[in-house]
Amino acid sequence: MNNQTVYLCATTDDQSEVEALQKVVQESFSTASITVVAFQSEALDQTKFQASFDQNVDAITFLNVEKLSVLDPNAVAKAYNQYFQKNDAGRIIFYANRFNNGIAARVAASNLSAIVTDVEKIEATDDHLNLVKKSYSGALKRQITVTDAAPLIITVNNSNITLEKVAAKETAVTEETLSIDYQVPKTAVYKSLVDNDNLNLDNAEVVVAGGRGLKGAEEFKNLEKLAENLSAAVGASRPVVDNGWVPNTLMVGQSGKSIEPDIYFAFGISGAVQHTVGIENVKTIVAINSDEKAPIFKIADYGIVGDAKEVIEKMTEITAQK
């Protein structure tokens, strides 16, 4: 059954999305026939996308929707549905993020097909697939075995895998223009929240984050000074955002962002799974907490048992001397 065509679906040209799909090929489907189905929009530039995917897959199809003014997930899903009705869909794979999970869910719902989201590992054998997916918000993993279900829709979250260079392959590029039956609501506005001009949680190599242990909004001002010294972005745990100490764009974890800086300083963050699920792929975690039993120490590479405020002050002093 693993000779079915694998369809890799992309809705943006973001590097993380492109790489995640390439890793799926590398890890699980290196001998399968691969077709990339990319949805062309303001979030996906055809030339850029093609350049990053070229020579790695058998075919790339760009889907265009006539007169689509705004990137609306209902429209995107309808386009994919139309495409898959015409093609004998086998494995349909998206990169797992909140936007794509919504598309995948809509496509699955329209055909009552099997769907597994947020899959961290796909192991393909001759007659089945073994999947591992996030469960209980990251506290547990779930093992799933798939035998000949088709179509099967999967969204993948595989940033723990390293992408290797692959051999060249001839790629056939086609374009398909579709007309769909969906009215984007009037006054709809789509906005990218990617900010490449300023240092932020998405692009910083160093992140300093604060939790309840910082005891108030005041201490975040001191954390900002430290961040400046380290060229770091500031992050926060959920309780801090709920208390209104910082805006929710700084939230890291299940309800906020998943981030991958080289080093993450957690000041006064206890380390509940809802938070740590957002820092799973950080290379080095440094925990600072007054409670030596705080769960954050279990996943930390380095740590200081002590008052977060005091440590922030000291670190700011040390880093200012540079």
Place this chain on the structure above:
Amino acid sequence: MNIVVYVKAMVDPDKASDDLTLVSEPAKNGTAVILNPYDKNAIEVALQLKEKYTGEVTAVSFGGDIETEKVLREALSLGCDHAFKVNDEGYESLDAFSPMLGSVLGKVPVADVSYFITGREAADDNQSIIGASIAAAVDADFVDNVDEIEFLENHSLKLVSRWDQSELSGIYEKTPLVISVTDTINTPRLPSFKAKMQAKKAKLDEVKVSDLTDLDLTQLNNLREKVDSTGVFEPEVINKENIIYDLEQDEQAVDKLMDNLKEKGIL
């Protein structure tokens, strides 16, 4: 104009990791069962819709007796007007890895529904597929990951969907509409003691899956055989070097940490 809110009973993730058997038998320990946290935000939106416009709120939940009743009573105590239990007997795996549960729940008999509300995902299976499945079942548009809601004149809503890297805002006039909400859209209200007591005694409506649909059991079993969970396990603990300094014992702790990070080229 009525509102349906879908709620799910689940095992508290913190307790699930301590006792993996809870995951397969949630009723074994009723106290470990909680209302899916995202659904609290969904209930709050449903109640706000009712307060702003008119209509009644019906909470619907699918599952076994003990768990489902617990969360439906919580929904009632928060202000939902009716509670509908969809008994899972014979269809326990209806919600596993397919949109079939949504296609059944979309058929729960509530008249004149304008809004179907769900949480963004359930914090136990993290699938986030129920909203789309309901929308397909009731043939309505679906607005997902709604993080901001504004109630406008003439029963129209301004909704902002917010995803990891982008957002979409728009004014939605057409009903019925299915909305899934994030857990940052609002702060859910708390029940009063009196409301809790009343909810304990309230009557729950109950329906069986077979009353709602002529769903073909073979189709379901077929899918279950093809996509089957072989269980949950705890994530591998990555062995970290775990160098911990104690500020109370060692005044130089911060200097030592920073030196160490620099030496190793981490900072």
